[in-house]
Every structure is written in C-alpha cells, then in structure tokens.
Amino acid sequence: MMVTTMLLRSKMAAEKVATGVTPNKGLKLMERYFSTQVLKSPLSLMSLDMPDIWAPPSPTDYCSPSSSPCNFSGQQTAAVIDGKSIAEEIRSAIAIEVSRMRRCIGKVPGLAVILVGQRRDSQTYVRNKINACEEVGIKSLFSALPEDCTEDTVVRELLRYNNDPSIHGVLVQLPLPKHLDEEKILNMVKLEKDVDGFHPVNIGNLAMRGREPLFVSCTPKGCIELLIRSGVEIMGKHAVVIGRSNIVGLPTSLLLQRHHATVTILHAFSKSPELTTQEADIVVTAAGVPNLVRGDWLKPGAVVIDVGTCPIEDPSSEFGYRLVGDVCYEEAARVASAITPVPGGVGPMTIAMLLANTLDAAQRVGDFN
C-alpha cells in the first residue's frame, strides 16, 4: 500500500509536470483515492514534501527607493530592535561565564562543526561560528569534508565528536549535499550534544506539554530572546509565523505557543496571508521571500521579527548586492511599534544562541552552575 501511495505521488508529480494540474486538484484526487481504501497509518498522513514555493514578488514589489510603489511617506514610528547589540551583551555574559567555568573546574565548553562541501554561504556561516567561539573562549573543532564524501565518512566524524568528552555541542552545517541522508545524519547527533536542536526528540519535546527539550534551535530561540529583552509581552497575544521550515518556522511557532501566544502558521498554501497577518500582534517571518510582507500587511503597533536574509542585486552597494529580509522595512517601520532590521536583527542572535546552547550543554555535563 505504501508502494501504491508512493506511486500515486510520483504519478501526481508527473501529471503536474505534464498537464499543469495544480497540486490542489492533485490532492483532491489523492484524498478521494485514499477515502476508498482500507485505512492504514500512512494513508491519511499527507506528506509535507510539497515545496513551499511562495508566489515570486513582481519587480514592482521590491520596495527600494528607486523602483518602489511603496508608501515612503510619514515618519518611522517603530523602535528598532537592535539584535547586534543585544547579541553582544549576551556574548559578553557568556565569555564571563566560560572564564568562570575554566577557573572553577579547569574546563571550557567545546563545539564541533562538520561542513561538507564548498558552499560559499555555508563556509561563511561556519567561519562566523568558529570566530564567535574563539571570542568567548569556547573551544572549537572543525571538520571540512569534501563535497563527494560518503555518508560513512560523515557519520564516522560525527561519532568521533559524539564520543569526545571535550566536545559538548556537535553541529552539522546544513544544507548537506543531496547524496547524503540529512535525516539519518541529524538523528545520529547525540541528544545531549544537539546544540542546533534539530533532533526529532528535541522538536517533539519542544512541542509537547510538560516536556522539556534539551536544546531549542538557535534562530527561534534568538527571536524569542529579542521579544523578551525588548519587553514585548507574548502571553495571550496573537502571533503569526510566516514559513514553516524545520529550522525556523516550526520551532518558532512551538516556542511562541510555549509562551502562551495564540499562534497561526502561514505557508505558501495559505490563502490571503495579508489578512491573517493584519490580525497579528507579533509577526515572525521566515519565508525567505524578499519584501513579502508589506506595510499594509501589518496591524498598527505590531511587533515584527524578520528572519529572512536574501541577497538582492544592488549596484550601488560595495559588493554589488545587499541583504534584504522578508519585510519591506521602510513601509513596516511606519506601521509597527518595533521591528528588527536586516542585517543586524535576528542574524547576530543565532550565533549568540549557539554559544549559549554550547555553554549550557557543557554546564549540564559538568554539573556546573
């Protein structure tokens, strides 16, 4: 029956390509097909594997001063949530704590990073993480594996770090090359060293009432920290999370719910996302679509956390491009009560949270408080 299901899915995919049938119609067909079958577990379990492709914004959607139909009139009313300086504060505090740990028990936290392949962006992220470790006194180990390395090689490296008592956090930089089984590899990260919080047990325990995950993913944790440290009340507020990735959208929605927000998750299949967003007290957006969220998507006074980071061409910039978030900042800053900039908002918090998780892992193992 599983085989039938998979065949049906492939058939649907093929049909979609051939005939332009919308996934919507395909799903209806699938649901009708299933409803006539004997019911077994996988049958009603729709897969999330349809890609979340958001409608691409038209060129006029970009709200840059040059090409913009945007409303740039009025003054900025929103307070800027300065992720860079908040992250710096946290890093200083971590540095003090690491040094206290070294003094008291003669040990420091250790982080191991595994990078497979030569992706420029991944290399930059990894370099930033390692530099940040160094700055606060956390030991770091780094394995750079070739693009075409085998799964066994990655696993061997991972197990070595899993078993190394001087290493308290192990992370595998994503995305992995396509020939490697990301699920299998991430599931092998020792739960007590899963400082990225991507292990399904950590996600499951984050979702469940009365459970405590050992780690919460760094970006979602950074978003919540920004809210808390900016004095934003979360409990009872309506929070809208745009995007449902395993790395950001999903854990952020779970974390907001843990803080007793009423949470709505929007994704590429949501109808009229602007109407839902207009109801939100807090908007966290992680769709990866530049300027998806316009000023008129927001309720006056909303708090906006923009996780998106997309490079777009900008000949006037030093490097020929600049980073933009999911939010049309200039518009949003005239409607929101507080907003994170891109860059300088969520980005710096992610690494600070990674350091915090690593410190926490080390203190847990060393029973050091």
Added chain:
Amino acid sequence: MMVTTMLLRSKMAAEKVATGVTPNKGLKLMERYFSTQVLKSPLSLMSLDMPDIWAPPSPTDYCSPSSSPCNFSGQQTAAVIDGKSIAEEIRSAIAIEVSRMRRCIGKVPGLAVILVGQRRDSQTYVRNKINACEEVGIKSLFSALPEDCTEDTVVRELLRYNNDPSIHGVLVQLPLPKHLDEEKILNMVKLEKDVDGFHPVNIGNLAMRGREPLFVSCTPKGCIELLIRSGVEIMGKHAVVIGRSNIVGLPTSLLLQRHHATVTILHAFSKSPELTTQEADIVVTAAGVPNLVRGDWLKPGAVVIDVGTCPIEDPSSEFGYRLVGDVCYEEAARVASAITPVPGGVGPMTIAMLLANTLDAAQRVGDFN
C-alpha cells in the same frame, strides 16, 4: 541556574496561591527576571506547565433545551458527519485485511494494553479497545496493575510486551496515577510499537517537514479521516484547533498543517477565541469544556469536529447523565455545513484508528502488504 528557574517557578506558583497574582503578571515578572540574566538554554524556554483552565461556562451557558438562552430557531443546515458508521466501515475493512494476513502468513496483529488503577472511565476505554480487537481478529493482551504498583512493575510489563514478537502495538492507558512518571514510561514504549503515537520521536517527526512518523495519534488521525471521508478540502483552508493537549490538540494541529491548512491553535490564554473561530473554515475542538463553542462562534458553512466528551447531569437520561461535546450542537448545526455529533462522532473513530495503527505495525514488521 536551572535550580533558580525552578525555584522562581515554585515561588511564582506560591505567590499566585497566596496573593491571587494572575499568571499573566507572574510571567511578566519572570520574563523581566530572565532578561537580566546570562542567557542559557532553559531560561527563555517557558514551560507549558501552566494548566489550561478555561473560564468555566456559567449555568446559562449550557445549551440544553430546558435551561437555554440559545437560539434554537431555524432549521439544522449542517450535514451530520456520522463517525459511527464511518468507523464501522473502517473496522470491516480492517477485519478483512486481518483475515487475509492470517491466511497468507499465518499471523495476526497483536495489541497489548496496560492499565494501572481502577478509574472507571479508563476501564471502559480499555474494555472497548479489547472488544474492538476481538471483533476484527486482532489478538489482544491486557495487564491490569494495581493503583499503587511501582514504576518498575509497569516498566517490566512494558518491556515484556516490547520484546514479545506476537505483539505489534503497546499502549499504556492514560492518565497514570500521579506517583508514576508518565514521560519516562511513555518514552520506553518501543518506537515501532507506539500505536498511540505519543512518543516524542513520533511527535517530532509528525511536526517536521520531510519526516514521517511511524504512527499518528488515534484521535487526531480520526478527525482528519472524518474530514477526508466527508469530502472536506483541507489544503489552504483556515483551521482552528481549540485546545493544545499532547493527545489531541497538538498532533491535530500538526496533522492539519501537514495537509496544508493554515492552522491557528487556541488555548485557555487566547484572547477572544470566538473572534478567531469565526474566521475558521474548519474547527476542531478538544478543550473538554461543555458547550464552549456557541453558534455565533462559527462562520456560516464551517465544518465542525467536536472531540470533547464531558458527562453532564441529566435526570431525564437513563444513567442520570449524558455526554456533551465542546460545541453547542443545536446552535452550531444551524450555522455549520457539517458537524460531528457527540456521542457518535469522533469517539468511534479513535478506536478504529488504534486498530488501523496496530494492523499497520504488524504489516510493517511482517513485511506484508
């Protein structure tokens, strides 16, 4: 720091009792306290352990014909989603499949149920499950343990079933007596036999994109089946889930999202839940509060799945009580396009899904399709 956190929580709880401080204010204090500390993992991780106590409905809130301020005028417009007959269909199909399995490989699926204590409702549920197994030809084993048994006794029993190759599904009837560690016990159910789908790995994999849980909890799966088999389109629709329990609300919201609905989760801390519910195309309610959802909470044409099952006194009934759901049925049936009755809606589906999960587990192990 963990200790401090926990002390703070206890202190807050104590203060709340002593001074009547609302959790809202307590949380604000907590957030302010945390924001001044070095950041470590558990700090910003609010616990979900505040009980979801919904405002109790006043006596006039009950919409029974005798005591009601309800609007009983107008005709029922909603189609009744007949869970009883849909569940019967599924059970017949399962019986045929079990018999085919016995014929082909000489084996049948096996389910083990562990019940601790003497709760009447639990005894009834367990009896129903065992009877349902018998009806479709699934082997069942049953352990009734005394209320005061030790954790070791439960674990020993559980491990025995985990290791018994004739048993494909193991379930521990909840709730457990307070002296037993529910989390520890549920985590020991072998993943491949977790037919209740309560293991955090199964919940985590249900939540994550690109992952497949081995099992989905029975009641949520039953709700989705009712929608699919009633021809309700889920993708792109706005679904509101009322209640966020590990057993129903949480996995239902994850499952609806897997089917590409836009999902909002309401809980006892949500403000104006009626306004959010009014926007919903699909309402799944599992708050356990009789008649919480009134007719005017619903958008005309909404589909309503009522998971609530509360006994309320009714001298006119044979047993002195009757079961009511979370929804004021008489009102809702005049607004909704389709609705599940209580009893006879979701209830029968839960057991049907348990049988389906058990069959599925057995076929997976036996590599029988």
